[in-house]
Ligand SMILES: Nc1ncnc2c1ncn2[C@@H]1O[C@H](COP(=O)(O)OP(=O)(O)OP(=O)(O)O)[C@@H](O)[C@H]1O
């Protein structure tokens with residue numbers, strides 16, 4: 001089983017869009033996938049047609065109480081794709097766990113106790129480098145950093161890589177970090193420049209697949225569907241399927 | 253003096269772009285403006301050509317030590333525009349102040365002790381509803397919520413308005429909240445639908461000015477300049493100047 005976190009403290013760079021559509025594309029390639037929503041905004045849940053405010057239990061209860069991950073899972077959102085949802089109550093987890101020891105391992109323990117089996121666990125995280133993102137990193141072997149083509153996005157990358165190294169040094173747990181270019185609009189003059197910078201930070205750990213700017217990805221989210229179901233022939237669907245195939249090829 | 257926070261927990265909706273370019277446009281209209289960067293990413297500082305990692309003191313020291321706001325201010329970034337910068341160390345403020353009483357009023361106290369005088373203070377905040385955003389709200393009379401035209405952005409608005417009401421009830425301090433449509437691309441089929449929804453949430457507290465999608469705003473940020481200096485005739489400059497004029501008209 002591979003556990004992959006989607007992380008970046010920069011807001012709006014395509015974390016949730018990547019978490020939903022990579023998960024759905026891997027499911028289409030016959031991998032059994034669990035998508036864990038670890039963002040109090042609950043957008044991965046919302047984007048798969050769940051109403052976060054209607055949840056009776058979700059990731060908050062898993063992290064702060066003794067609730068099993070199995071007990072909060074919504075099965076077969078699409079064939080081969082399950083979801084562990086979240087809502088705004090998750091923002092209370094950080095203060096609630098402030099004085100608890102090993103608070104960064106709560107998610108790892110929950111995943112280790114999972115009764116169901118999966119090929120992939122994909123974790124969507126919030127736009128910050130706090131306890132929730134630390135929990136995601138601690139529970140993952142790999143991380144994907146979506147980078148939108150902007151100067152602000154570039155700036156935080158060195159810090160992000162530093163944080164991952166801190167987690168590795170403190171816990172002896174290595175996370176392989178990969179960069180994914182998102183919202184790429186090839187007409188933008190400086191996109192090539194930014195892509196070059198991204199490759200400088202991540203070297204061979206940059207996906208060859210680039211996710212192009214595609215309004216159908218936005219529309220799919222508003223219909224509560226992954227792009228694989230909403231419009232399988234859209235540019236966005238083609239790109240996320242190519243990403244899923246690149247991820248699967250790494251299995252070897 | 254008017255203190256206005258730019259807030260929204262949704263990432264990447266144009267908070268920093270609005271904070272920088274509204275400040276610079278108000279400065280062009282001969283208002284003396286202080287821009288306070290309250291986001292650990294330090295993008296308001298970066299977008300005005302400061303290197304957050306080179307800072308010796310900034311908003312972290314103001315919130316967690318007894319440093320005066322006057323002592324961290326960079327004067328005349330542009331005529332009439334000063335900046336109080338921030339960097340990643342600001343993310344340590346929340347844990348450092350966890351057990352301190354009235355931690356949400358640190359910024360308010362710092363502004364009240366300011367020796368310099370301004371017509372406007374504009375505060376950029378991070379994509380979360382934690383202590384930093386509470387400090388911004390507590391210190392402000394008004395707040396602007398940039399809303400990008402997407403389904404995910406709409407979802408968090410009700411929660412955001414609820415939080416502002418909580419602050420008002422707990423502290424007896426009212427904040428007038430205004431919505432600003434950003435990154436508007438009129439070719440997008442569903443933009444009109446989303447605009448209608450935004451107006452439903454905010455009613456007459458929606459700016460008539462809409463900020464159109466304009467790649468020059470991105471380019472300006474990468475040159476460390478506000479749009480007023482980088483390309484005063486660009487769509488982005490015209491829109492932010494129209495917004496500044498609408499804000500000034502409210503002064504009456
Ligand atoms: N490739 C793309 N083309 C067009 N729009 C996109 C693309 N990827 C994401 N979007 C849109 O951009 C916005 C931001 O994306 P998303 O919400 O996935 O980012 P995020 O990093 O998860 O944001 P947050 O930091 O708030 O969690 C959304 O409205 C989404 O629909």
Ligand SMILES: Nc1ncnc2c1ncn2[C@@H]1O[C@H](COP(=O)(O)OP(=O)(O)OP(=O)(O)O)[C@@H](O)[C@H]1O
Pocket residue numbers: 009010011012127149150151152153262263264265266267268269270291295377378379434435436463464465466467469470471473488
């Ligand atoms: N009107 C616009 N037209 C085109 N690009 C824009 C516009 N407004 C903002 N952008 C770009 O979109 C990206 C997100 O904007 P910005 O960083 O200002 O959002 P933010 O809400 O401050 O993000 P965060 O949540 O990370 O603080 C940036 O690359 C910025 O340059």
Ligand SMILES: [Mg+2]
Pocket residue numbers: 015016017039043125
């Ligand atoms: Mg997200």
Ligand SMILES: [Mg+2]
Pocket residue numbers: 267268269291295377
């Ligand atoms: Mg910002």
